[in-house]
Amino acid sequence: MKQFKLRQLAWCISLVGLSGTAFGQAVNDAALAAEAGDNWIHTNGNYAAHRFSTLDKINAGNAGKLKVAWVATVGGKTDAQATPSVHNGVIYFPQDNKVFAIDGKSGKLLWKYEHKLPDDWGGYNVPFFTGKHRGVALYGDNVYFLSNDVKLHAIDMKTGKAKFVKDYAADGFQYPKDFAKSKDSNGYCITVGPMAVPGAIIVPLNAADTGGLPGYVLGADPASGNIKWKANMIPAKGEPGGDTWPEEAKAFGGAGVWIIGSYDPETKQYFTGTSNAYEWNPKNRGGGKMDNVGAASIVAMNAETGKVNWRWTGVPGDPWDFDLPQTPILIKMNGKTTIVQPNKTGYAHYLDAATGRFLRADKFIDKLDWIKGYGEDGRPQGMIALPKEGGDPVTISPGLLGGVNMYPSAYNPGTGLMYLASAESAMKYGYEEIKVISNVRHFGAYQEFIFGNEINRAMDVKSGKEAWRSDEGKPGYAGGMLTTAGGLTIWTTQGGTFKVADAKSGKLLFSQDLGVAAKAGPATYTVGGKQMIVQALGGTPGFGRDEAHKAEFGHMLVAYTVE
């Protein structure tokens, strides 16, 4: 108890910012609420997830003169998926269950924090996740990091030493174990990053489909990591939507939380998209006829109590592995906070953030045939017939990688345009018998991808119309989008070409082939009076084998500036 009080006290002191050093002042609540400018604190730029920076030193006038300022590597062994967080010129970057602090001016390593996964780490599709992380959170003078094995690490920004490591296994969130070593190989496996909001570190629990588990968002105490609240994505009996599942299916129903959400400080609501319902083959959860509310949904919760205010389901009964994999972007429209969320479905969904009421859905990809459209009631209309278990697969567009996947979008309040890392695609999708091995429920479904081109698009959020596009000519998704007050939109293609375009017209201002796959969004910050743009690259292009790119595995961070 005494120790706890001391911790709380130390935490309060750090928030007041008494710890100013070369690493600068602590990240207080005002810094959390600020727009991205000299610092890039939140993975998604700001609370509203705009990935927009107020910096304009690099702009349409000089972007053609961009030069590589430095190149660094953290020796990554798998995809680099994190947008770097930057505070007072120091970059914090997670990779392979390590966190690196890198000098934003020179690219030199300042410290490295290393976490070792347990010896019995393993599981069904766990190799795919191992070593991937999509961001860290900065708050007080800590870097908050989620390791794959469901642990929250509070790391001192200056020293790189852990202040605490909170393990959530005792709270019921165990990690997946190697099935050669354990009879129960089911567990949560975290690749998503945490987010800091006043008084809480938000901990999303993802990879609920490494064997079948329900998704949660946790609110953790920044001083200890202890759980303050726990929000269930799948509604319990008695909650609205609680009767849209067979009761016994909820325990393995999925709805994992793959993304860092957005936050509305006025209403203290936190918004997230949720992933597919589980198993992929829907026969144990209503066969596509029950809505499975909470999966493939947007969920709004109070960030002080965890109380779920509403859930809106984008793909009722989710028979296609169509998660809602993007961060709900918050945009003021007609005086109201509106959620805009582009999705795997090929539509951008618009909801009233206060109530979750459906407003409209704008189609953004060229080829789409899984439904005829969304009705005024916000439900898909005219969905094509589901495949029969063991029968022939059906062909639909988009495929399950989606019109967009988890590669983040950006919104520029200056242009009123939203920028999407999108792609054309289709798939053959079929159902098979569901096997259960080592307490792991297998998908019971399979897909054959039909790849289309990576097309990065600008969409007018008022009209829903496409303003411009950049067809990259090969399959894949850009790593993610960034947009700035300098009138720029910036991304790196799946194949690794760094591009800077005029945010309004889409005119290409700068492009450089870096030769390494991009699976993360870029960020921008100021150091030594200069605006820098940093992009993490790493992995092999594509999901699975994608021979169009003919690129081998690579890994690096690149920073650009203008002299």
Next chain:
Amino acid sequence: MNFKAVLSSALMLGVFLLGAHANAQDVPEANPYSGDEAKIRSGKSDYRAICSLCHGGRADGAGERGTGASTPADLRKFNKGFRRYVDIVKNGVQKPGRDIKDMPAWGGVIDDETIYKIGAFLETLAIEGADWKEGKKN
């Protein structure tokens, strides 16, 4: 199988498989289910349920849960022969410097019969250069 064949394959395998393979000699030289329609259909179902998420529905290596440190193999081109196939599926493949086998070891959880059935199905997808019999000597 004659004594010489047993000896030479034991020697060949021994280089790769030290220990861990008490039952290597129980694995037949050729897949007993090759060409057996019923087994192939059942193997297809197992493949789709257990392997396709990484190797893809077409077994071409394009699965949603494929890419990590290694890209899943294009199993249509598998050319290491039946016994190596069984060995790889049972013991997995780990890259140096990784905390996990990117190709998991299924030995403890799926039986030989299932592994053979999946093999019999995969053989039907073979394209040029594939070898499910003797295998390339590598």
